[in-house]
Amino acid sequence: MTEILESAGVIGRPLRRKEDAKLLHGRTNWTDNIQVPGALHMALVRSPMAHARIKKVDLSGALAMPGVVAAYDAASLGDLNANVLCVWPVTDDTVMPPFPALTGDKVRHVGDVVAIVLATDAKSAEDAIAAVDVDYEPLDAVVDMIDAMSPGSALVHDAAANNTCYVYNLGGGYADAAAKADVVIKRRFVNQRIVAGFMEPRAVVAAPMGMSDEMTLWSATQIPHVLRVVLSLSTGIPEQNLRIVAPDVGGGFGGKLQMYREEILALQLARHLGRPVKWNETRSEDMVASHHGRDQIQDIELAATKDGRILGMNVTLLANMGAYLQIITPGTPLLGMFMYCGIYKMDAYQFQCTGVFTNTTPTDAIRGAGRPEATFAIERMMDELAAELGMDPMELRTRNWIQHHEFPFTTAAGLTYDTGNYEAATARALELFGMDELRAEQKRRRESGDPVQLGIGISTFTEMCGLAPSRTLGALKYAAGGWEHCTIRLLPSGKVELVTGTSPHGQGHETAWSQIASDILGIPVEDIDVIHSDTGRAPYGMDTYGSRSLAVGGQAIKKAADRVIENARPIAAHQLECAAEDLDFANGAFSVKGDPEKSVTLGALAWAAFSAHNLPDGIEPMISGAATVDPEDFSYPHGTHLAAIEVDTETGKVRVRSYVAVDDVGNQINPMIVEGQVHGGVAMGIGQALYEGVEYDADGNLLTASLADYLIPSAADLPSFTTDRTVTPSTTHSLGTKGVGEAGAIASTPAIINGIVDALRPMGVTDVLMPASPQNVWRAIQAAKGAGA
Amino acid sequence: MQHINVTVDGTSYEAEVEPRTLLVHWLREGVGKVGTVVGCDTSNCGACTVLLDGRSVKSCSVLAVQADGCEVTTIQGLSTGDDWHPVQTAFKECHGLQCGYCTPGMVMAAVDLLNENPSPSEEEIRDGIHGNLCRCTGYHNIVKSVQYAAELMGGRK
Structure with missing residues (x-):
């Protein structure tokens, strides 16, 4: 059993945050602050209609505008038009319609993207999208979930009969429970659609990096590591040539746990044109283009005895997918399916969720x-x-x-x-x-x-937090794992670099992760530098969502720090001329059991391991520890x-x-x-x-x-x-x-x-x-x- | 194009601007004051708040040409890096920020609020910053930060 931490060190203390000095003085590095010489600015032609066939797109007006360098619709973008990927088909027969960055046949929600314009400055790009002429043939819009499933409804995707994406079942036995009950109550709740509402609008800068084949993508994202994988799978750019950086990110709340079409377009066009491409959204654009969340109709039945003991629960959900499947759209309502019992004991639990397509902005976490x-x-x-x-x-x-x-x-x-x-x-x-x-x-x-x-x-x-045990994710058909990584390096000066795979956007990881490492290593918090959110500097990680960063990433920090101590131990034993097992480690130093005056600090060992003049045989220079932890459970x-x-x-x-x-x-x-x-x-x-x-x-x-x-x-x-x-x-x-x-x-x-x-x-x-x-x-x-x- | 002369964070700038240029865009792109940020396009969020001749304004709601002859203070001019304004100190001490995106505007709004009312009640603070949105903190610690700043500035005991 894990004990309540009673640390003499810095764990459990309300330390003021390392992050704050720069944030309070405006010395920030939001994606929109990043300037790359020669950058083109991208603006998107978004559909004003919820559902329509695209008859014609005429780019000539935009191309004639001052400052405009290029403009594309789906046809002219051709092979560069890659798909947004959904990595969570929840059933074998989940309908997974293609979600191209630029749509060519139909628009399926207000804000769907028909064309893009690239210009030498943001205002010119913005002015030019008004000159793109699109002919739409309006179609009946599917908005209400219950209407969407009615016979004769228009279809958002031809492949999805009754606009049904999937039907998922879990548990059973409710009818038997209800038969034994004194009381059965039924209610319908509407859990309405909301937005994430992060204060920093999304932004992307994509740039070819000169002499190498590398493309760097800065994005206001929660998931640089996951994004690198999915962008590579989608665009075909070799993963090793992609570097994703999430610089200062102004909030996420799940809304930046995403692979967005704008990231694909900026990346593809920057590579194709050989110039940096920048995009930042307006708030009004964010409201139609960043994914929405919730939006369920919940039919709930509870069966109980007259003295109030719950016998069974039956949950029937309609979950609005919106017009397309974003990264984990189908799975999002299912993250709740284990939680309808809450903290209560009951004999039977039965759950069914139907995912429904509508002509609305896609939903997700x-x-x-x-x-x-x-x-x-x-x-x-x-x-x-x-x-x-x-x-x-x-x-x-x-x-x-x-x-x-x-x-x-x-x-x-x-x-x-x-x-x-x-x-x-x-x-x-x-x-x-x-x-x-x-x-x-x-x-x-x-x-x-x-x-x-x-x-x-x-x-x-x-x-349920700390997403997630990888085997469980696999059983639920989620494509990736749920582990987290940490590498801790002792620098020659005795300072520490802590490399984490988590990707903070307001949570204070730099402070909290330093506290964990400081507590274990006995090195002051201010001497620990936390490196994160850049696949070039922190190559392994699963990023930040689902209350996972501390629950999973914290375990990786602890394990990596413990390994640093174990890797330093033979060097300490060599210096103190004793057996490794005769050493105690406390407060940042090894000392000989029974002779605490004989001791050496981790900082001194860091220098010894760097100079490598007097290391024991078989011990490699430099001290570090790395760990990748897959959580045992939620x-x-x-x-x-x-x-x-x-x-x-x-x-x-x-x-x-x-x-x-x-x-x-x-x-x-x-x-x-x-x-x-x-x-x-x-x-x-x-x-x-x-x-x-x-x-x-x-x-x-x-x-x-x-x-x-x-x-x-x-x-x-x-x-x-x-x-x-x-x-x-x-x-x-x-x-x-x-x-x-x-x-x-x-x-x-x-x-x-x-x-x-x-x-x-x-x-x-x-x-x-x-x-x-x-x-x-x-x-x-x-x-x-x-x-x- | 129109000629303007604006003092920003103590430095005088002469510039030619398009009449439609918003003050916030000129501050960011013309002067490089990227500490001031844009959060919306309807003047609701307040992330771009700066002081214009000492009073807080949403710099998305002011044209650059309207600032001609004025003095602008942004978050980057409130104090030097080593030297903290009491409002900045209070926000750090009371954990009045998380992601920090609303912070420049929130701090400047708080500075103006305390200049006008050195000893505001909780209700006056909540009312005074209601034009500045924050999604991270639930405002609880922002209110505490402003109260503590008032104390540091001598307005509250």
């Missing part, structure tokens, strides 16, 4: 990716079941959750949770929240008929989030009055960073609950096409948060850590909606559509009033 949808469904259902049974919602959860002494526990969905302590996290959350006082106030407001009602929202959640962070929600029943306006988040992410390397991740995640989940939603009209026009129409919450829209942690270390991860990047976003959405429904339940409200805008809340109240009359 956004913070949580499938798990927020699953957590939303189970946590909403727990409140609904409690109401049905007339039971306190926390009492119902307590009766069903896995007790802390029952771990490891294999759930009805088939995962084995190694550890957890839901009792402890909940007890701490209740203490911070002041549940009894709030329930008393709620009762007072109900009795007095106060127009502002109070609701208590509960979310006791878990998630990790299972959990927590209890509680929200006090005020709802104005006359206007529908919702106010989050207080929010308590107690998370158990196992051991913490830097609790300040952990807290920051929780804050940001909770805010994003509240955004989905209250403010955000991508909307299309019936013709597939995007109505939320800018930040003026899509509400990313501001400081004035959110409360401060009360956060704390309980610590139940992971037993399957060598540092006892679990991951925290997605926890807040997974937990908070159901907490908010449960709070709103709790406030309004006496009025007959049992659900409210997200985002719970004043309009949607008001409508739910009016519908309940109408039903009651």
Whole structure:
């Protein structure tokens, strides 16, 4: 069992971040800041229609514009037109339509790309795309998932009958469970479409690098390593000639976990023309072109005894794929399929998901990716079941959750949770929240008929993080593995280079990784340089997503650091004239057991290994350690989030009055960073609950096409948060850590909606559509009033 | 083309600009002040916030020609590398940034807010920076950063 880390060193301390000095002084290297002499600027001709046949593309107007160097449609791009790849066909018969960088036959969503223009400056390129003349023959647009599957619907892809991409089944036995149940409840939830909303728009620079055959691609991406592989597979450029660099990257949230067509086009044109090509998107372009997320219709059934024991759960999903399959589009909803049981024991679990094509922007992973949808469904259902049974919602959860002494526990969905302590996290959350006082106030407001009602929202959640054991990924038909790499090199001066395969974009890896290595090696944090996000300098890696960087990458750091010590040991023994096994290592130095005065520091050994004047026989110069770790299992962070929600029943306006988040992410390397991740995640989940939603009209026009129409919450829209942690270390991860990047976003959405429904339940409200805008809340109240009359 | 004379971070620049050039584009491309960034095209995000004659503006909402004769301060002119403005110190100390993309604008908005109101309440801070979007922090630590900066600048006890 991994123990709670009680380090005398720097693990567990809220060190201020190494990254901040440059970010706070504007000394940044965003992709859009990169200037390469002679660069051409690329602009894209995007479809204004959701579904249309392309009759004719006339580039001549654009080619005649000042500054324009070249323009292409699919026909003239010819063999350079490569495909965006999907690496996760979830079933043997998943329909995988081609997704060319430039579309030639039809456009399939607003923002689909018909042509590109390259010019000597960005303004000329932008001006010229208006001069490209495209004739479209409009076709019926497929927007609604249920309509899409109806007989006679137009088809997004001819190969996908009924617009069905795949049907995936897991588990079974629900009918038997339901037959034994005293109570069966059924609900339909709509988990609406959202955007990632990273603040740095995407950008790409591709450049042939002079004397070699190398092409360098700078991209605002989360996945430089994965991107190198897929771009090579797609374009045929030999992998060894491709260098991908993710310089400073301004947020990702899954939206930059992608292979984008703009990356393909910039790379192919830079190689073809022998000149650098640069592209950066506008925000409005981002809204139609960067992948969206969520967008599920969830039909959920829960069967239980009258004393509240859950017998079975049946989950039937429609998951909107959008118009094309991006890198893991089909698999994204399935990342949630193991999580619908949440933290609860049940006998039967049955799951079916149908992937549906529509004429909308493709969907893919956004913070949580499938798990927020699953957590939303189970946590909403727990409140609904409690109401049905007339039971306190926390009492119902307590009766069903896995007790802390029952771990490891294999759930009805088939995962084995190694550890957890839901009792402890909940007890701490209740203490911070002041549940009894709030329930008393709620009762007072109900009795007095106060127009502002109070609701208590509960979310006791878990998630699977640390993506992922490679064998499991293989069994799920994902093309790649889930390991992570680290190399640690001692430099002659005693400083350290730590090379990681993770690719941070705000998470503070440079600080946290230094803390781990410093703790093990006894070398100061400031003497450790973390190298990342460049396949030329950090060749091996699986990048950053799925709360994996610490959970998986952290284990690689620990193993590599342990190897550094073992590789230094024979040199130390040689210098101290003792046997290697007679040495202790602590605080950055080897000392002889029983004679601690005889010691040598790692720094001194680094120089000795560099000069190599006096190394023992058979020992090679220089000291380093490398490790590639495939995780033994997923990790299972959990927590209890509680929200006090005020709802104005006359206007529908919702106010989050207080929010308590107690998370158990196992051991913490830097609790300040952990807290920051929780804050940001909770805010994003509240955004989905209250403010955000991508909307299309019936013709597939995007109505939320800018930040003026899509509400990313501001400081004035959110409360401060009360956060704390309980610590139940992971037993399957060598540092006892679990991951925290997605926890807040997974937990908070159901907490908010449960709070709103709790406030309004006496009025007959049992659900409210997200985002719970004043309009949607008001409508739910009016519908309940109408039903009651 | 139009002639402008603008002082940016203490240095005077003469330039010929197209009348349609936005101040943020001139700062980035004309003067190389790439610390100031663009996050949207509808003036919603505030990432491009700078001080224009001491008051915060979204530099995407000002034409370069409108800045003629003015003094602009960007994040790169707020302090030298070794010397930190109290707002910068507070953001680091309170973990008021993660990816750092909104940070230049957020810091400049906070500087202007504290110049105007040296001792703002939490509500006044939230209202004062509501034109600057951040997706990483949930604003919790940004609010704390501004409160701590106020303390460092002597406005709060």
